[in-house]
Amino acid sequence: MFTKVLIPYDFSNDSEYIIRCLKNIPQIREIILFHVTRSLYLISTPERENPETDYARLRLEKVKELIEMPRSKVRVVVEEISGGEVSDAIIRIADREQVSLIMMGRRGRGVIETLLLGSTAWDVLRYCPSDLLLIHPPGKPLRLSPGIRCPDLFTNVMLCKDFSSPGIEDLCMDIYPYVTSVELFHAVTRGDSEEEVNHAVKDAKEELEKVAITCNGKDITCNIHVRVGDAADEIIRFSEEKNISLIVAKSTGRQGIVKKIVGGTTEAIARSARKPLLVLKKHDARS
Structure with missing residues (x-):
């Protein structure tokens, strides 16, 4: 499970909302609040x-006081950089601290305002081995009111299945005890004829049925869904139709939503989906 969480914090609404969502992630043992500043000099010295x-650092200490999780250790880290990319700093601390999850918002400000819109997000997604949870407050509030709460992320989870190994259902074993229902989803994206498409849909349903049997054996309500069309569009549309609490996908795979169309599909989901998106990357550690 996600025992050590890194939060790149930029004091935006998204960052504040992430703090409210921490309680909905079970088994967190340590939280790192991380902020990056730009050096006033070409070379930084003590x-x-x-x-x-x-x-x-003072502002992060105030944020730290808002985290009411007595069983979790909370640390504040501020790194000053004189050059390079913000993503480099995020990747460095994630590697140094061996974090199991990075939580980030879709929108930001300051030095990480381009996250999920430009190269910084792509670098974190492509080069940082830690799992990544992208989450943001509903709507576009100018100010995050106290009444805006983070819903339970594990009530209705959507697993984007691509039939590559390891299976996404195997990567999610740790979260199953906290999940109420699972929507197994696959998008058929290719087929030269209607016959080929229908055959692909039939095969996909058969494979999803096998996975559903395993989920149902864990006392989890599991439903299967196969759509035809662009993967990102179908995932986003389905997540809205079914009021999905969390979209879960692998970062790579034979037809994975990240690798299938380099950049395009992931960018579309990260930028357009209004539901939280969990990208699982540590395949080797789980398989």
Whole structure:
């Protein structure tokens, strides 16, 4: 499970909303609040103090006080960079701390405002081995009111199945005890004729039925769904129709939504889906 969580925090609505969602992720043992500032100098040294760095640390300490999780250790880390990309700093600390999950918002401001819109998000997604949870508050609130709560992420989970190995259902074993229902989903994206498409749909349903038997054996309500069309469009449309609480997909695979169309499908889901998106990357660790 996600015992060590890294939160790149930029003091935006999305960052504040993520803090509210922490309680909905079971078994967290350690939380790292991470902020990046730009150095005022070409070369940073201990003798050269940056007031922005000190101010960010003080603000994060205030955020830390808002996290009411007595069984979880909370640390504040502020890193000042004089060059390079923000994604590099995120990847460095994720590797150094061996985090099991990175939680990020879709929108931001300051030095990480391009996340999920430009190269920073792509670099974190492609090069950081940690699992990634993208989550944001509903709508576009100018200010996050106290009444906006984070819903339970595991009530109605959508697993995007691509039939590559390891199966996404195997990667989700740790979260099954907390899941109420699962929607197994596959999108048929190719076929030169109607006959080929129908055959692919039939095969997909048969494979999903096999997985559903395993899920039902864990006392989880499991439904199967096969759609025909663009993977990203069908995933987003389905998540809205069924009021999905969490979309789960692998980062790679023979037909994985990240690797299938390099950049395009992932970008479309990350930017357009209004539901939380969990991208599983640590395949080797689970398989």
